[in-house]
Amino acid sequence: MKSIDVSGIQWVKSSYSGGNEGECLEVADHIPGIVPVRDSKNPRGPVLLFPTAAWTAFITGVQDSPA
Numbered sequence: 001m002k003s004i005d006v007s008g009i010q011w012v013k014s015s016y017s018g019g020n021e022g023e024c025l026e027v028a029d030h031i032p033g034i035v036p037v038r039d040s041k042n043p044r045g046p047v048l049l050f051p052t053a054a055w056t057a058f059i060t061g062v063q064d065s066p067a
Helices: 052-066
Strands: 011-013 025-028 032-040 050-052
Touching: 032 052, 050 052
Parallel strands: none
Antiparallel strands: 011 025, 025 032, 032 050
8 A cells, every 4th residue: 555645634533532531543534545543642653544445344343343
């Protein structure tokens, strides 16, 4: 997978992350074919790039799992 410049993208934190002292992930939308993910506590740290289909499967699996 090619590298991308993530310096100017808009990061989004889950609405479920309130009260976690920043212990959550942030994702970036609207980048064709990939979903960048980073640790909200370390915004200058590494960014993981997931194919959109893999990220969608992950989210579906989390939503379908018992609480």
